[in-house]
Amino acid sequence: MDASRAVTVLSVAVVLVTLVVTGPLVGGSDADRTTTELGDGTATVERVQLTDSPSFSSGRFGTGVVYLRIPDAAVEFTSTSGRSRLVYRVAVPALGFDRVGTATVDSGTIRRQVTMSDRAFAPDTLDRDRYRVNVTVRVQSFTVDRTVFRRNLTVGVDDD
Numbered sequence: 001m002d003a004s005r006a007v008t009v010l011s012v013a014v015v016l017v018t019l020v021v022t023g024p025l026v027g028g029s030d031a032d033r034t035t036t037e038l039g040d041g042t043a044t045v046e047r048v049q050l051t052d053s054p055s056f057s058s059g060r061f062g063t064g065v066v067y068l069r070i071p072d073a074a075v076e077f078t079s080t081s082g083r084s085r086l087v088y089r090v091a092v093p094a095l096g097f098d099r100v101g102t103a104t105v106d107s108g109t110i111r112r113q114v115t116m117s118d119r120a121f122a123p124d125t126l127d128r129d130r131y132r133v134n135v136t137v138r139v140q141s142f143t144v145d146r147t148v149f150r151r152n153l154t155v156g157v158d159d160d
Contacts, residue, residue, distance in 0.1 A: 041082025084141035
C-alpha cells in the first residue's frame with residue numbers, strides 16, 4: 001500500500017470512529033439536555049407585561065429596512081404545577097406576519113420571559129402609516145390551553 005492511500009484510509013477510519021463514538025448508537029446521558037416536552041401542567045398567571053410597546057422604526061447604519069420591534073413578554077405566576085409552556089404570539093395580518101415564541105414552565109416557576117427577535121421589512125412593502133398588531137400570550141399543556149393576555153394595538157410606522 002502506498003503512503004497516500006494509507007493516509008486516506010487512516011483519515012477515513014478516524015472520521016468513522018469519531019462518528020460512532022459521538023453518534024446515537026452509543027448510550028449517552030440525557031442529563032445535560034433540556035427537555036421541551038409538554039406535560040399535564042397548569043399555571044395561574046398573576047401578571048403579563050410587555051417590556052415595551054411594539055413599534056416600527058427605521059434600521060440603523062443604512063440598512064434600508066424598517067423593523068418591527070417586538071418587545072419581550074414578561075409573565076409572573078401565582079402558582080405552577082407539572083409542565084406547561086407559554087406561547088407568545090405577535091401577528092400583523094396586513095403584512096402576512098405571524099411569529100410565535102415559547103418558554104417552558106415547570107412546577108415552582110415564579111417568572112418567565114419570552115423573547116422574539118425583531119422583523120425587518122423592505123420599506124416598499126409598508127403601504128400604510130399604521131398597522132394593527134395582535135399580541136397574545138397563552139398557557140398551554142396537554143390539559144390546558146388558556147389565553148391569559150390579549151392586546152390588539154395600532155402601531156404607527158416611523159418615518160425616519
